[in-house]
Amino acid sequence: MALKxxxxxxQGVTYVRMTxxxxxxxxxxYERxxxxxxxxxxxxxxxxLSNRGDRA
Structure with missing residues (x-):
């Protein structure tokens, strides 16, 4: 997985985007x-991840 x-x-705001x-x-x-x-x-x-919110 590559991140940018x-x-x-x-503004002091940092964001990380998966490339x-x-x-x-x-x-x-700009793809979702x-x-x-x-x-x-x-x-x-x-x-x-679980669709019920509990841990696997």
């Missing part, structure tokens, strides 16, 4: 990351 760290000038998914998919600059995960992955791809 950026800052908003003069490449662990599956190898590369995101375009959630759409890729919802369309191309299943819950088995992210074992640390």
């Amino acid at each position: 760290r950026s800052r908003y000038p003069l 490449k998914c662990p599956c190898g998919y590369e995101f375009s600059d 990351r959630s759409e890729h995960f919802l369309e191309d992955h299943t819950a088995d791809d992210v074992p640390g």
Whole structure:
């Protein structure tokens, strides 16, 4: 997974954006990351998450 760290000038705000998914998919600059995960992955791809809110 590739991450890019950026800052908003003069605001003191830093944000981190995923640029490449662990599956190898590369995101375009303004693409919604959630759409890729919802369309191309299943819950088995992210074992640390649960749809009930409890830990796996």
